Amino acid sequence: MTERRPRKDATRNRAAVLAAADTLFTHCQSPDSVTMADIAAAAGVGKATLFRAFGDRTGLIRALYEARLEPVRQAVEAGPPPLGPATAPQVRVPALLDAVLCFKLDNRHLALALEQTGSDSPYDTEHYERWHTLLHSLLAQIPGLTGSDFTAHALLAATRADLVAHLADEKGLPRAEMRAQLAEFTARTLSTPAPPVR
Structure with a gap:
């Protein structure tokens, strides 16, 4: 059975919705002020289109977040040092x-x-699980460091x-300064010298 491809107008509408939501969230005073009606109007589509494509506001936010996060994920999974997999855990x-901090x-x-x-704990989301699993794995490879599961949670808490x-x-x-302080905090946690922030 062949996989059904989305119609061109559905793909175009999805891209327009994500672009509109991206702009609205970037320039809003508070994320609570951005409604599905605002996003639909900015994208030039009906609200029903949003609900069909994303289910609800949380689904739309999650899809946009994942799309924005994709370059970071690619760098972590296959990129060069210092983020890529060929890099020593301490680095x-x-x-x-x-x-993660720069992304936030x-x-x-x-x-x-x-x-x-309100529907999800931030600790149950796919992106949090992904970062925690990776950090936990890297921390477990550092000699002398114990409690890598909790340490991964504690370090990620600094980027909420x-x-x-x-x-x-x-x-x-x-x-x-925020980047430098996070680097120093991480270095103390790992008992390694803090790397310079570029």
């Missing part, structure tokens, strides 16, 4: 956390919207969107 862990800084309203969806948004938007912590 790859801080590089991975820095990449660049997409904090979208990340907040996903983390605040609500914390990132609080530090960046309410406390005015500059991006470079």
Whole structure:
């Protein structure tokens, strides 16, 4: 049985919806203010199109988040050092956390919207499971480091969107300083020298 391809207009509508949602979340004051009606109007489609394609607002947010995250995921899975799989765990862990932090800084309203969806715990989402599994695996390879499961959770907690948004938007912590502090925190956790932040 051949796999059914989506119609061209459905593919086009999906792309328009994701682009519209991306713009709205990027420029909003609060992620709660972005509604399905806003996204449908900005994309030039009916609300029914959104619900057919994504199920609900959470499904749309998750699809957009995954699309934005794809370049980071590709770099982690097959890219060159320091993120790629050929890198030593002591170097790859801080590089991975820095990449996640930068992603959250660049997409904090979208990340907040996903983390605040009432239907899911942020710890049960596919992207969180993916990062935790990878970090847990890398930490377990570092000699002398124990408790890699909890340590992975603790390190990821430092990149939560609500914390990132609080530090960046309410406390005015500059991006470079936030990255440097995360690198120092990670280095202390791993008992390794902090790498320079470029």
